[in-house]
Amino acid sequence: MSILIAGAGIGGLTTALGLHAAGRTDVRVLEAVPEIRPLGVGLNILPNAVRELAELGLLDALLAVSVPTGTLGYHNRHGQLIWREERGLAAGYRWPQLSIHRGRLQSVLAEAARDRLGPGSIVTDARVEDFAPRADGRVDVRVHHPSTGRTEEVTGDALIGADGIHSRVRACLHPQEGPPPWNGLVVWRGTSTAPPFLDGRSMIIAGDDRRRAVVYPMSAPEGPSGEVLVNWAVARAAEPDAVFEDADWNRAVAPETFLHHFEDLAFDWLDVPALVRTAREAYVYPMVDRDPLPRWTHGVVTLLGDAAHAMYPMGSNGATQAIVDARVLARELALRETPAEALAAYEAERLPVLTRIQASARRRGPEVVIDLAHERAPEGFADPAEVFPGDELASISREFARLGGFDPETVNTRPTLAVPTITGGAR
Numbered sequence: 001m002s003i004l005i006a007g008a009g010i011g012g013l014t015t016a017l018g019l020h021a022a023g024r025t026d027v028r029v030l031e032a033v034p035e036i037r038p039l040g041v042g043l044n045i046l047p048n049a050v051r052e053l054a055e056l057g058l059l060d061a062l063l064a065v066s067v068p069t070g071t072l073g074y075h076n077r078h079g080q081l082i083w084r085e086e087r088g089l090a091a092g093y094r095w096p097q098l099s100i101h102r103g104r105l106q107s108v109l110a111e112a113a114r115d116r117l118g119p120g121s122i123v124t125d126a127r128v129e130d131f132a133p134r135a136d137g138r139v140d141v142r143v144h145h146p147s148t149g150r151t152e153e154v155t156g157d158a159l160i161g162a163d164g165i166h167s168r169v170r171a172c173l174h175p176q177e178g179p180p181p182w183n184g185l186v187v188w189r190g191t192s193t194a195p196p197f198l199d200g201r202s203m204i205i206a207g208d209d210r211r212r213a214v215v216y217p218m219s220a221p222e223g224p225s226g227e228v229l230v231n232w233a234v235a236r237a238a239e240p241d242a243v244f245e246d247a248d249w250n251r252a253v254a255p256e257t258f259l260h261h262f263e264d265l266a267f268d269w270l271d272v273p274a275l276v277r278t279a280r281e282a283y284v285y286p287m288v289d290r291d292p293l294p295r296w297t298h299g300v301v302t303l304l305g306d307a308a309h310a311m312y313p314m315g316s317n318g319a320t321q322a323i324v325d326a327r328v329l330a331r332e333l334a335l336r337e338t339p340a341e342a343l344a345a346y347e348a349e350r351l352p353v354l355t356r357i358q359a360s361a362r363r364r365g366p367e368v369v370i371d372l373a374h375e376r377a378p379e380g381f382a383d384p385a386e387v388f389p390g391d392e393l394a395s396i397s398r399e400f401a402r403l404g405g406f407d408p409e410t411v412n413t414r415p416t417l418a419v420p421t422i423t424g425g426a427r
Helices: 011-019 048-057 059-063 102-117 168-171 273-279 318-335 338-362 365-376 392-406 408-413
Strands: 004-005 027-030 041-043 067-070 071-076 080-087 098-101 127-133 139-145 149-155 157-160 182-195 202-207 212-216 228-237 281-288 299-304
Touching: 004 011, 004 139, 004 149, 011 041, 011 048, 011 098, 011 102, 011 318, 027 149, 041 048, 041 318, 048 098, 048 318, 059 067, 059 098, 059 102, 059 299, 059 338, 080 365, 080 392, 098 102, 098 228, 127 168, 139 157, 139 182, 139 281, 157 168, 157 338, 182 318, 212 299, 228 273, 299 338, 318 338, 338 392, 365 392
Parallel strands: 004 027, 004 157, 071 202, 157 299
Antiparallel strands: 041 098, 067 098, 071 080, 127 139, 139 149, 182 228, 182 281, 202 212, 212 228
16 A cells, blocks of 8 residues: 655654554655755644654654653733643653654654655655546645656555645645634744753743743753753734735744733743843744634545644644644554545544644633633732632643543553554564
């Protein structure tokens, strides 16, 4: 069975590795850029996805280039703690939560894919443009090579569209859909090197109902200064006349053009403006997502990750869910009789879950506690119990985890997604 994957991002590469682990080795990943480079900013990978990467034999390599997140704290615009919860191993998971630079994660995945599937398994400068089903049940895929202008046709038993929020595969399946809808918020993201804050393994989200900052470390202390690589993201409502013709994470921006909106988010335990001011890189992006689809799969073509269910960055679910998608899809392609059956089974398992998570992200997911804190006590509080009665805060956190099936009990006890090896190596 030959599998073609559009996109060498987190979802596409994990799919390739999952297929290899499941005994499917005729895999080609088609990536539009001429060279895979460690670009981007930070990601948080939740334990349900770290479990999948660990079962693929990647945990040691990832731990070497990431930080196991210990706590997540929500704070109001005054820096007062609303709610703090343990994360990863400290929260009772058997696997950690990882804060990692996207480029470092992609590099680990790409290196493993080339090592296990062969150097030709990732084809760069190869943009999937279109596809057509064949009478024999396979699919013909038109691939354009931007650097040379050459176009060729390749054939596979299945095509996986893992080509991001601007997926060409999705556009071919839904040509009338248009650009991703924008909710009116703008996100500025970047990385900086700075001294560790709090315990050195904390992720924090701070702000009010109009502005927000997310900050977490992504490396252990480095060099004589002991500084760490820090990811930061700040968001607010756009100016009335703001226009974004394209949602592109690589749109660089100077910090001084937006820093004034967040100057007061300086706390005695973390100076957010100072992080932004000393950024190594900064990008601007409209907060967009995709409307849920009634179906991802059309015969032997399906969607995965952001191509299937792009969502607002609430709750660390973007890359996390793409990784789980990849493992479920690989399992089904290994166990089902035909690719069409496998893709249909994958969709049946994953689409309802992701539709719920997308809807929750549009309601701000667990970050809604910051909105509620501002609404109930805009000038702050002496004790969050004054603002949130009983176990309201814990209940919000539990419900979001339960909704997506990534609470500790589910993650720790559910059956593995790995395909068992039969004696003699057959599957």
